Amino acid sequence: MAGSTLGTIFRITTWGESHGKGIGVVVDGCPAGLSLCEEDIQQMLDRRRPGQSKFTTQRSENDTVHILSGVFEGKTTGTPISMEIQNESQRSQDYSDIANYYRPGHADYTFDQKYGFRDYRGGGRSSGRETIGRVAAGAIAKKLLKEFGIEITAYSKEIGRIPIETFDKEEIERNPFRMPDAKAAQKVANYLKERMHECDSVGGMIECITSGLPTSLGDPVFEKLDANLAKAILSIGAIKGFEIGDGFAAAKTCGSENNDAFRLNNGKAVKMTNHSGGVLGGISDGSDLIFRAAVKPTPSIARTQQTITKDGKEIEVSVKGRHDPIIVPRAVVVVEAMTALVLIDALLLNMSSRLDYIKKIYLNAE
Amino acid sequence: MAGSTLGTIFRITTWGESHGKGIGVVVDGCPAGLSLCEEDIQQMLDRRRPGQSKFTTQRSENDTVHILSGVFEGKTTGTPISMEIQNESQRSQDYSDIANYYRPGHADYTFDQKYGFRDYRGGGRSSGRETIGRVAAGAIAKKLLKEFGIEITAYSKEIGRIPIETFDKEEIERNPFRMPDAKAAQKVANYLKERMHECDSVGGMIECITSGLPTSLGDPVFEKLDANLAKAILSIGAIKGFEIGDGFAAAKTCGSENNDAFRLNNGKAVKMTNHSGGVLGGISDGSDLIFRAAVKPTPSIARTQQTITKDGKEIEVSVKGRHDPIIVPRAVVVVEAMTALVLIDALLLNMSSRLDYIKKIYLNAE
Amino acid sequence: MAGSTLGTIFRITTWGESHGKGIGVVVDGCPAGLSLCEEDIQQMLDRRRPGQSKFTTQRSENDTVHILSGVFEGKTTGTPISMEIQNESQRSQDYSDIANYYRPGHADYTFDQKYGFRDYRGGGRSSGRETIGRVAAGAIAKKLLKEFGIEITAYSKEIGRIPIETFDKEEIERNPFRMPDAKAAQKVANYLKERMHECDSVGGMIECITSGLPTSLGDPVFEKLDANLAKAILSIGAIKGFEIGDGFAAAKTCGSENNDAFRLNNGKAVKMTNHSGGVLGGISDGSDLIFRAAVKPTPSIARTQQTITKDGKEIEVSVKGRHDPIIVPRAVVVVEAMTALVLIDALLLNMSSRLDYIKKIYLNAE
């Protein structure tokens, strides 16, 4: 089944494997008239790029984006925007040994079951490199949202078992862990060195806050804004959980604690608290949209593990290759991209919710 | 936007409001040849029905289903199955006062923002009664899955702050909380009485286990099985979080703890643990599929709360009407239904993943 | 596969069989704020209804529509509009003999091949009664389009081999054939009486003209406006051909004859001719949208025909029951409905084509 397409109006289709010729994405349905150049995309790709610190894979990739269509004289034309990033550092020989066994925690076994065989080089389509297409498309979505004053900020809220204790937005991009708390980041660095020494990896939790979102995005029943966010976030390889607002903690509260009271501020409705995380009934309520995602530890570890071969033998393996001991900081960028993609689609879809909106476009009504 | 449709091949479309003429669903894409009668649907609707205990709304509804199309001589014909449940106990006068203000924790405010006005009677389309259509469709999905030995069991894992401590599957349907632990259920009953006395409500956590699932369901990238489950579950009104396998706890572990080792059992691949919850790379891995959902406390409480009116005044309200102090036990049934709907669609979509499968159908190949 | 849904934003799902309990449709994605009552729907259904003249089936059906959801205080709420029409005149015994053989020109054989068996009563899902859902939904689409000055008029252009020679719009609904030419209609009446005497049926051609359409509807490549119209029209049971503008005649011309020159009229672009039929590159060009559809003769005829039985015997049959000797006049209404459904969806989808449109909605920009 065609599983590489996301979105209804702003729709993206990604392609590419870890050790194939490249990775790419086609963005179809981007409105005409947005200023766009490769640098807009590259900035976000650079944040996701490997090799930014000693805590990420040492695979060296420039991940240089090329826009192949859909932009003319510096503006989007309304037709598909095709973007391509060539793979430069394929060392497929690193992976030849994994052709015949199933790495624990990876999709090797399920791909073989589903398709009969697999492109085993670097995980093929199930590699983290697949997210490059998402990030390139997300960069366009983020730029569009910015035209409407909508800003998305994600960061590591906890890595290993070390949570942030303060919040300094400026700090996020200053440390290799994308933590808004320099002290916590230092603790994580120490913790991580120990784990790396033990040939182990760690997980963490990402939080994402969107400000400036108008009310009304999302649709009742199956296309709730939080439902689409949950799908988008869980579609990222290593994500194991999603919660919005108070999330799982809400399950432990009473209604009197969890309900957000409405008051007026200069005649405008405001919620006194935001336990709901910015949605009510699946529709954005005008307050900040806040959710969290759980990231499992990188499954590729150099420690000895038990597994089986393709032809049915029990073996012990130690996964070689260039792996991130922690993918949380790079996943932060992917979370932002996925959030942007869901929000822009919801924003465009909401335009047809009311007859008076439609009259604004076609009858120039007020 | 059309938000009331779910699924690609097995596709459902629901309709109806709390105090309109009825609630219904059209199931399109159900394969031909399944034995089906109204009793198959009614059984599952009865589990969701209000008035099963003193801990649910006292609104009295029989929720009797009528199959209007798509079944002939006791079997599905492959054409749309339309099902309708009439509303019997509309007491709209209970709700006339909520026409003009926004209940905290409800979708009243966002519906007015999105659509310009709303059917305020009993919450209209955002009422919990909307889930009747899901459960009716889910009953067909469950019956189909059973043909392949796939069984879905959901239950309350925690209510208020009281978790289950033992697991007795038979106990689930014996107590009003759908808890597999009679002692925990008794504690919950006591706790809930206190909260009800205080005009308050409580939330909880649901766990859902699917056994007998073949490998290979779900697609890489955006149509991962867990991503679609997350969307389906978050689309249920009061759900605020979703986690699969170890979920948020996985974020606190190391790779060496979280990876599931593969071994052989009678020549068949088995995982020694199931931290992943039954999916690897978004594709079912043959072990039990296990996820949890966080349910917020019922927002309708009789306590005094602060809110605003439609025409911009700050007021205090106490929500009247017939409300569940806890919706978790009834939501258990909805979770099962949504799970069944996602799984059957994934099962049907997976049929075209391999050329040799297609030859089995069209060339009668082995 | 789920084949009973049409549309992306304005999306309809139909259900029901000829001799089941009823026929219905769910319209999801209708913008909020449109005045709507059952009479709006009934008017269009009455035009499609059987028994309007001696040239249609004598099956007596009132085809009374009930709106079950989505409308509150006389206006659409933005949530699904469920409509139901009960079957009143099922005389299933008429059809018991067709359970075991395949009527030539009908879908009996292909349904049995596809699904293994079929609801044979009156053709089941493949009956012309299936179009009731389309017409009910189309009535809403037509009403919406009218808010923007868009009018759709279809009529019989030729029946049997008798074409119209004059065009009087007022005449269309005055004669039983929906021909805009009273004289041609009289000739058709005579011709048809002869064919009915011979137990035969006839076909014809429908033309549909839409005026008031803005430019810009339709999308390049696969979602061209004419492509979606072609699909919608060919999806009507007896339609065997579709052509837009000069259609098949254009294939016989030279470029110098077929191109439409542009000139200015009060500073506004106008085409001097309309060979293209109102689309250029699949996008509406502001001139009238004109297309034609070929309708095959009703396959149910009382004459002796050769066919086979379900269990493999060659037989001769004469199809009994109450059949239209000509379905063209009733199909005219279905063509209008399908056109309206395609146009409203294109109109809503086009809203997000330009960044400046989106700013009109969200930033209140001029």
Next chain:
Amino acid sequence: MAGSTLGTIFRITTWGESHGKGIGVVVDGCPAGLSLCEEDIQQMLDRRRPGQSKFTTQRSENDTVHILSGVFEGKTTGTPISMEIQNESQRSQDYSDIANYYRPGHADYTFDQKYGFRDYRGGGRSSGRETIGRVAAGAIAKKLLKEFGIEITAYSKEIGRIPIETFDKEEIERNPFRMPDAKAAQKVANYLKERMHECDSVGGMIECITSGLPTSLGDPVFEKLDANLAKAILSIGAIKGFEIGDGFAAAKTCGSENNDAFRLNNGKAVKMTNHSGGVLGGISDGSDLIFRAAVKPTPSIARTQQTITKDGKEIEVSVKGRHDPIIVPRAVVVVEAMTALVLIDALLLNMSSRLDYIKKIYLNAE
């Protein structure tokens, strides 16, 4: 809106403009296990390529395809197949003059209306070069269909006003017009030289025959096989009409003439005639699938024509550049590609129509 995607299971997304960097397509949902190499694609692209005779544009393009993903060790992996064809012969200066006026019969005017501006170089996205992506994807679809004995053959049935009079399949690829009649082709050559001398262009009619199709493809109501074919064919730039079986001629017949009788042949159902063109009720009936498409004359002609400029002046123009005086022969290849894409999707979708088919896959039932 995202208009560049086609198909539900076997889904393609095309991108690219006439004078941009290239043209491409992503094929998602192709089953795993099909042998595939670039030569398979190149063969079909070569048939569509310009410069094959003096009757096509003299633009010189090799249209060399590169497969960038989705194929491993010579077989499709089930993941997206990205294909790219670079533009080599962009002579954008030829088109600078069309930046400011609207060519009659082209999409220049409607693109400007829809998007506010356009990539005018060579028609941008509305150029015939856009079909390269369709043909590359169609080559894969054709190869898949061949595994099931399904063969698609399209040819020119009439060019200018000159119809074929005999049918020799071997002749089709021997003459520059893809006519199965050498004599007719010779007449066309003479006729065309005259029109080219007059700086004019001509249209024609394409017929497409598919043999070996199983029964059961296509779905009732909106997803009829002929409806999806009509959409796919009308989505090709210059196509103005579609008819299946007897098509418009059927509208002039009686039921007794148009119905196809069923008989038995070695115990298997056969139709004695094929007026229906291979579908009954929108589902393939096992006989040859036959349809025709009307192609308008190339709108780009060097003759003087009247038009307007972007800034509202009336002018006379003569369109320069390298244009086909007749596109019918090249469109034949595109028609085959679109047919293959519709058929493979219908074939895959039909797999889930019956419970017993599903059991064949999952329970290994007979």
